[in-house]
Each structure stands twice: as structure tokens, then as C-alpha cells.
Amino acid sequence: MLYQRSSQLFIEAEKVIPGGVNSPVRAFKSVGGTPIYVKEAKGAYLFDEDGNKYIDYINSWGPMLLGHSYPPVVNAVIEKAKKGTSFGMPTEIETEIAALAVSMVPNIDKIRFVNSGTEACMSAIRLARGFTGKEKIIKFRGCYHGHSDSFLISAGSGLSTFGVPNSPGVTKGTAHDTLLADYNNIESVKNLFLENPDEIACVIIEPVAGNMGCVPPIEGFLESLRKVCNENKALLIFDEVMTGFRLAKGGAQELFGIAADIVCFGKVIGGGLPVGAFAARAEIMDYLAPVGPVYQAGTLSGNPLAMAAGLAMLTAINEDEKLFERLEEKGAYLEKGLTEVLLKNNRKFVINRIGSMISVFFCENNVVDFNSAAKADTPEFKSFFHGLLQRGIYIAPSSYETWFLTDALTYEDINFTIEAVALATQS
Structure with a gap:
């Protein structure tokens, strides 16, 4: 994917906004690279200023439970x-x-x-x-x-x-x-x-x-x-x-x-x-x-x-009486698929999930607090993040942030995500 427009916008922003962003995590400091500038969003998808499309797993850090532009x-x-x-x-x-x-x-x-x-x-x-x-x-x-x-x-x-x-x-x-x-x-x-x-x-x-x-x-x-x-x-x-x-x-x-x-x-x-x-x-x-x-x-x-x-x-x-049932089912489906491909690719990992919140940690031990979360492999997460980004999947640009699912997400989207993770984590 090309990020020419996003890269230029970030350069312009740095001149007038501290760090070029209005909230630090957006600056990609944890993962490296240039922030993606969103032009619009609809349902489960983001569209950036360069015309790239992404399946969105941050959903404005949580509020888009029913999808963008609901x-x-x-x-x-x-x-x-x-x-x-x-x-x-x-x-x-x-x-x-x-x-x-x-x-x-x-x-x-x-x-x-x-x-x-x-x-x-x-x-x-x-x-x-x-x-x-x-x-x-x-x-x-x-x-x-x-x-x-x-x-x-x-x-x-x-x-x-x-x-x-x-x-x-x-x-x-x-x-x-x-x-x-x-x-x-x-x-x-x-x-x-x-x-x-x-x-x-x-x-x-x-x-x-x-x-x-x-x-x-x-x-x-x-x-x-x-x-x-x-x-x-x-x-x-x-x-x-x-x-x-x-x-x-x-x-x-x-x-x-x-x-x-x-x-x-x-x-x-x-x-x-x-x-x-x-x-x-x-x-x-x-x-x-x-x-x-x-x-x-x-x-x-x-x-x-x-x-x-x-x-x-x-x-x-x-x-919507079935909303949380659907979100649980989609979350479980994603978790199962991620587990299968990461095991197949011989990765050391832990997946934590509850309902429509989920995280992947690249470590061996259970993650139950900040100390155990901090032991996860940060360099591997950086590679993981950019591997998914290149394949049209947008997750939080920090290993310390949960993913959020939206009800607008389809099983086709989830299958696409699982395949992207499989490709991004191949040795």
C-alpha cells in the first residue's frame, strides 16, 4: 500500500500540532512508521487519504459498536x-x-x-x-x-x-x-x-x-x-x-x-x-x-x-435483543481462527478475549496484569502490526491496546483477517 498523502499530511501537521497528533498513540511511536490519515469510514471499514481500505479493529477506540456512519x-x-x-x-x-x-x-x-x-x-x-x-x-x-x-x-x-x-x-x-x-x-x-x-x-x-x-x-x-x-x-x-x-x-x-x-x-x-x-x-x-x-x-x-x-x-x-449474542459469536470465531493460524505458524502467543474485546500477546505466559503484559515481544508486535496494515487490517498501533469488534463486521471480513494474520506471521 502507498501512504504518500498520509505521509505529507503528517509532515504538515507536525508544524502546527505537537508531535503532529492530538492524542499520542496516534503518532505510531510504538510501532514506527507514519500515521494513517482517515478520509471517511463506513460500517466496518476505514478509507484513508491515499484511497486504501482497511477492516477496522479499533473502531474509534470502542464507540463504533454498530459500525461507522451508523x-x-x-x-x-x-x-x-x-x-x-x-x-x-x-x-x-x-x-x-x-x-x-x-x-x-x-x-x-x-x-x-x-x-x-x-x-x-x-x-x-x-x-x-x-x-x-x-x-x-x-x-x-x-x-x-x-x-x-x-x-x-x-x-x-x-x-x-x-x-x-x-x-x-x-x-x-x-x-x-x-x-x-x-x-x-x-x-x-x-x-x-x-x-x-x-x-x-x-x-x-x-x-x-x-x-x-x-x-x-x-x-x-x-x-x-x-x-x-x-x-x-x-x-x-x-x-x-x-x-x-x-x-x-x-x-x-x-x-x-x-x-x-x-x-x-x-x-x-x-x-x-x-x-x-x-x-x-x-x-x-x-x-x-x-x-x-x-x-x-x-x-x-x-x-x-x-x-x-x-x-x-x-x-x-x-x-436489539441479539446484539451481544452476535458480538460474542463473532469474537469467538475470530479467536478460534487466530489461534489456529498462529499455532500453525509456530508462534508463541496468548490471546485474551471477552465479548467483543480481544488482544494478541506474543509471549508464553498468561497475561493477567501489567507486568505480564509488558513481557510480550514488542518487536514481533511491530512486525505483526505492519504486516496486517499492508494487508488492509487496522489494529491499534500499540501492543497495550485492546482490539474492538463491531457488529458491522461480517464473517467474510473475519475470514479475511484470519488469512491476513496467517500471512503476516509466516516465518
Whole structure:
């Protein structure tokens, strides 16, 4: 494939945009080469500025559950735009989508819309601190909750250590209030509570990690986490920016049968537009201004275009009784095919999958946390990524990102993908 137009566009972008991109992973730093510039997308396919076509497995990092340019979403946005794009005032559609979301997701009574997953998680942490009167939080290595200061923390040498900033601009004071545990390791969580009695406001977690590749929770982990939070009067926050409305109508809470105290949403809930949300039972949400003391605001929160897109998306999901069955079947079919060709090509690999989220790691041991994900063969992934790209398959340009399937994907597309993987991994 030729990328002449994309290459030129990247050169032009570097002159006026830091690194040429508005989000770092897009720069292809992990895999090398020049970013692909998308011109348009339809269904399961991307079309770049050079006229190349790709089967898309990132789907805008998750929200395109029903495919790109999904007609009900597109039409809803067009019709709403004709009536105005932003008011900074209440609109009826905000209540409509809020009521629908509350009806779909277990354990929530009220929801507040924001503009991104980062903003949702940031607001949820503030709310948890305000509600509990405590200041420290626990997060997990390898779980990404956006770029708010509290989340840009990496672990020290031990499991039970204070975090240190891993981005300039994050203060030591902020890092001091963020404690780190290892994903799928409940003992690391218990140790932090023992070392910081009556200080921890909440534990925030991706119930299925998607930013160290796809890493599902091991059996009993989420249940134990719920119990530990109860015992220590700390809130459990599920960051369902990726999993919400993707793994089930009610997200990971429904799938695993675990009740979170606060749930964060993004991606799917906006139908592809910039939307996030956080939700909880009424006693927690009523701590928010204007009825409570915890301040949170946003001029563009509940933007009518975003609400229209989100309402169309959630309505389609809610009315399609077979959607998640189809996604599971397609995910299982892809996993089986990838396993067969990688075994045939004598590759050392691990495939993690849950529903429509899947990752391939080039390693021998099970991937259950950030440390085991980091042991995967990065050079082999680079070759794998570019081998697929040349054959018209677009996966995330990082081994630390999950793939996302869309319902628009056909079995012909999946078979094409399996064949491309077979060719890309031949010795």
C-alpha cells in the first residue's frame, strides 16, 4: 500500500500540532512508521487519504459498536444540528437519554453527562472524596482512566507503595494521594488498606482492562474487591468507558454481577461524539452541586448533538435483543481462527478475549496484569502490526491496546483477517 498523502499530511501537521497528533498513540511511536490519515469510514471499514481500505479493529477506540456512519446516529445528529449546536441551557433530550441509561444499567439512580471519559473519571474521584470525606485513592498499574493528574502515576518497587508522577506537571502531592495495586492481585489491595487505615476514599478500576491489552479479571477478583471496599467503607468505582454498553446492556456490572458504587462511561454512550458520564445511586449523586457540596460543571455538558447521537445509539442497543449474542459469536470465531493460524505458524502467543474485546500477546505466559503484559515481544508486535496494515487490517498501533469488534463486521471480513494474520506471521 502507498501512504504518500498520509505521509505529507503528517509532515504538515507536525508544524502546527505537537508531535503532529492530538492524542499520542496516534503518532505510531510504538510501532514506527507514519500515521494513517482517515478520509471517511463506513460500517466496518476505514478509507484513508491515499484511497486504501482497511477492516477496522479499533473502531474509534470502542464507540463504533454498530459500525461507522451508523444511519440512526448520523440522522439524529443532522436533525438536531438544524435546530442549534449548543445552548448552555437544559434540553429535554438530556432527560431522555439519562432515563434510558438508568433503565439499562444496574445499581444507578442518577447520571450526569460530561464531555469525555477523562472528565467522567476525574469527576467520579472528586465525588468519592467528597462523599466519604477521605483523600486517598487506589488505582491499578496498567489501568488508564484518562490524563487527569491523579491517574498519571506509576508504581514503585513494591506492591504497597506510594505512587510517583510519571509525567512532568504532575505534583508529588497529587502522587502522594494515589496508591497503586496490581491488577488481579487482591492481596496488593488489602495491603494498601492496612497501611492507610481510614484514609482511602475509593478504588477505581477498569473491570476489564483495555489499556494493557485486553485483560479480563480472574475468577473471584472483582467479588473480593467489592468485599474489601465494603469492609473499609470505601467506594468502588468501575471505569466502564470501554466496557459500558459494549460487553452487555448494563456493562460489566451486569456481565459479572458486581455492584459498583460509581460507574464511569464514555465511548459508546456518545455514539462517536465526545461524551462521557458518571452515575451512582441517588445518595451519592445528590452530593453534587447544585443540590450538594461537591462542585462539577461544564458548559458543553449535555451538548444537544452529543445527546442526540448517544440517545440513538443506546436506543438501538436496548432494542436489539441479539446484539451481544452476535458480538460474542463473532469474537469467538475470530479467536478460534487466530489461534489456529498462529499455532500453525509456530508462534508463541496468548490471546485474551471477552465479548467483543480481544488482544494478541506474543509471549508464553498468561497475561493477567501489567507486568505480564509488558513481557510480550514488542518487536514481533511491530512486525505483526505492519504486516496486517499492508494487508488492509487496522489494529491499534500499540501492543497495550485492546482490539474492538463491531457488529458491522461480517464473517467474510473475519475470514479475511484470519488469512491476513496467517500471512503476516509466516516465518
